[in-house]
Amino acid sequence: MTTHPETPLLDRVQSPADLKRFSDAELTRLAHELRTETISAVSMTGGHLGAGLGVVELTVALHAVFDAPRDKIIWDVSHQCYPHKILTGRRDRMPTLRQKDGLSGFTKRSESPYDPFGAAHSSTSISAALGFAVARDLGGLCETGHGDAIAVIGDGAMSAGMAFEAMNNAGHLKRRLIVILNDNEMSIAPPVGALSSYLSRLYAGEPFQEFKAAAKGAVSLLPEPFQEGARRAKEMLKGMAVGGTLFEELGFSYVGPIDGHDMDQLLPVLRTVQQRASGPILIHVATKKGKGYAPAEAARDGGHATARFDVVTGAQKKAPSNAPSYTKVFANALLDHAATDDKICAITAAMPDGTGLDLFAERYPSRCFDVGIAEQHAVTFSAGLAAGGMKPFCALYSTFLQRGYDQVVHDVAIQRLPVRFAIDRAGLVGADGATHAGSYDIAYLANLPGFVVMAAADEAELVHMVATAAAHDTGPIAFRYPRGEGQGVEMPEHGEVLEIGKGRIISRGARVALLSFGTRLGEVQKAAESLNARGLTLTIADARFAKPLDEDMILSLAADHEALVTIEEGAIGGFGSHVAQLLAENGVFDGGFKYRSMVLPDIFIDQASPEDMYRVAGLDAKHIEAKVLELLDIAQIGDRRA
Template sequence: MTDTKTPTLDRVAGPADLRSMSDTELRNVADELRAEVVEAVSQTGGHLGSSLGVVELSVAIHAVFDTPRDKLVWDVGHQCYPHKILTGRRKQMPTLRQGGGISGFTKRSESEYDPFGAAHSSTSISAALGFTISRDMGQPTGDAVAVIGDGSISAGMAYEAMNNAGHEGRRMFVILNDNEMSIAPPVGAMSSYLSSLSELSRAGPFGGLVAIAEGMEQLAPKPVRDGARRARELVTGLENRGTFFEELGFDYIGPIDGHDMAQLLSVLRGAKARATGPVLIHCCTVKGKGYAPAEGSADKYHGVSKFDVGTGVQAKAKANAPSYTAVFGDALTTLAEEDPSVVAVTAAMPSGTGVDRMAKRFPNRVFDVGIAEQHGVTFAAAMAATGLKPFCAIYSTFLQRGYDQIVHDVALQGLPVRFAIDRAGLVGADGATHAGSFDIGYLGALPGMVVMAAADEAELVHMVATAGAHNDGPIAFRYPRGNGTGVPLPETGRVLEIGKGRMIREGDGEVAILSLGTLLSDCEAAARILEAEGINATIADARFAKPLDMALIANLVQTHKALITVEQGAMAGFGAMVLQSMAAEGLLDLGCKVRTMCLPDRFIDQAAPAEMYRDAGLDTMGIVEQVTRVLGRDLKVVTLNAKRR
């Protein structure tokens, strides 16, 4: 890191130091903290724009509230870098999102100032209410403060929590960080409502805070002033019926300038002094505030790789192959050109899932439902019921949020929703919270569900075509984060036979390796190492976790001494389904040794994906070691020869 002078920030060992500072000094802390965040993230990569947008808010909250006794819960947590610096982790910032380093999200095991872990959206208000109840039942905790963005507050869980909190009527604080962005611009009626909201509740204990918010337009910088102007365009008469939040039982304060330290401190201090029930404070902020490249392109600087502070140019390695996301997006667009019934659904991730490529060509056939996976799945199910062909493109880790809808609204009714599951397997710097480890098991358990996994980008193109042609029930295909292997891509996909795998390499009958997904390349590399040691392994690509190619499996079992399954998923997934099906058909009685290789029964912390798979034993040498163990061969000879190569 460069030698940035931060004399005021240097005096902050923890939040208690902020509480002894003057308001002017707190303003200086914020200015220095913003520069520190930019410098730190430039060295590691990470979530930049969201963190820059809450610098003043982070300082003000810690200066006013008694953290860690008061519980501060950041929704999602990707905006927590200023918070981490202020809470004793400044020296650890060079390890941010690195193997063995600090998390890019809040994490209970990391600091007492992180009372509740986060990484998925819309959980903060529920957690804050839980802390509030605990306080009122005599637990040694103080006030609870939830900070939630305008994107996250669009999800149903946030409303469930607000409804419950309003009913309870207990003292707690929700700070709405309204920057008109999540990753992509937020969508839906609530987003429109927030952009037009201005009139304040003048009754109750907060009437004296109204003037602060009403003077905002004249005092704030232009981006925030424009937001306030839009907010004041709401039709009159709101006082008689209350804001939406007031109807839920909250006292509402705002909107206020989330970058004006004086306003923030005055409002937070006043709210803390007077609150008897739940309070919502509406702060308008600018994503990327104070760093021109991030302010000018909020979506591109939401998550960044390492970058040059002076120019904002990000350091990205030149790819030798397209990303799986891009391949999916292009294949889906091609399919949509051929079939007008094809539509796409995404949950606030059009760019992240690649459906933005289809949206450029067919904007009226791509639907961004916001952070609302439950709604998105049922929405897609109803479209499938009418004959449309919905592709529901959602990251594996986020698809978990819509599981009941997958069961009840899709699988139970046999509706042909196509699930495009991006970020399957381990994902790197975002760590355990974003790992796509469980979808094989939780989808494979559902009657009538077809589950595929692409071994490479060409296979992904074929699976998009297969999903498009499948009308006999739900179908899912999974693929990882990152770039493909560089294989040639077909111009159009070929429809695969459902439940049919393929032979990749014929061995001599000692051991067969049955792979599902992109670890096929590691299986092939392992086979080359083993061949040099006189072990000629057979390799097959299952393609389908469900239905399994039992003819292929039976052939492998009957002609080999050992069978090893390999997958990028958790226990109770592909290997478990193979074992269960083999047992049902008596194939376990034939004398073939069977071993399963899957992710271990633990959450794996962030690191480079290759390091994570090595840690899990799911890489080339891990496969070599498993083969030599099951065959009783000398592992040392194989390992030494592999290292020499």
């Protein structure tokens, strides 16, 4: 059941400027309405719920105190931005969230002037905010003007190197910059690492003298209605942590922790900071992920992400699954090998559930490492493990591996270390859109000398690729597989080690050969069936490897056919480019041989269902069929037979 909440105050908000007319008591009530509105909206679309619910009060307080879009509020990762979207003129479009032509699930510059910086990968907010602060001070031109730069960053995101690089720089530059550390003691999974323990220890610290003094002085500067709140803030500050925190050592003033669900704390502290801050200041705000919605609060992940759900019961409306997910298949296959090989270990960067490594951690806790949001470290840590004689499986989403690319080149590839990269979410992922698309890994890995790059055509192939990676000790090896369910194929009991650089012929035909790399094989087969009905029987092959290529197979396909078409779920510069290079170098084109390479187009594709995204990309069965007909110069409309 979905319910539409009563929202008399929220109904009066067209933009954040309207919040300036509300009393503190009304802002507290507004936060309550905003929470119920967020729950109601996400119940109809699905999406990231828990993080937004945790920052409802903070969102209201920020927009009440600061002056967006002149002041730049930069949400880290930005999966917590739904309440911000509702307050910044996008409330009526919330039913379109994460759908084709709808609102993005993240902040996006092209969507609103209230989104000064887009994000979806974590830990970028402090760098971006510092950039805005410096641009402001240097007289940079900005359409919305220049005010404060405010980064809101989670405790999980704060663990990444980039956040520390930014703080290091900010502490040195000493510009006025506001960082709000939203500490809900959660990442997607419970947080890991020494920083997380450190933040918890701050809760028990000494009062922060400098800020107390600032707050005291600030009370008289505030307009009468705010003075009472400020006095309360002062009282509260007496109990605050601090003196010599890590953040202060890096050059920040530190305030906190304060209760991020208590407007009587948030409002006066933000007002005081706004009045008084001169250099970089970090406000440590304690919140609860999923706050105010019992099913989210009770969930293991704080209601991080959800399908559509019934507001009353919290029951999610998920389509029944017909096959195991690729993630599960990978995880189980890895467990199979780990059972007989105690050198196999597994690394995740804050995505144990997303990568399936939660299962590995349960079974082999001493061989499983969640390193936090730290992909660069994950890669080099894996390289060290490999150099030390272990068999590391570094399981990352394709899009997040991008962050560790120099480490892949410098620490893994050049040293020829046998790190096994399990690349999940390869290809287009759907509702998370362009930021999460796994489009580039084929191109950026297959160009590295000595790298083996595989793509699974289905879940049975994935099992074989895990076995192949486990057995491959002479250098780096990667295998990619998509988000979501497998094809429902028959599963082998155990994986079989594939011959490196050998593809397979699926079916033999004439005139045109379709050479697939990855799970587009299903669409290739559909296209072939349709062409068959026109009297064309094509050859279908599964390349399995983009590196090394199965040169013999590809050259003989070229020799035996009029035309060859490659299909992959990756950007230009990947598998198809390597095939083109091979054909060119072997003089295959010299005699007019027809070759086409079907890749992701050279655009960022916005969120939609994966099927829609592949349609936009021109990589579905219909487009493959059309490509073949075009190659053979056969009319595509009408019933002319080949």
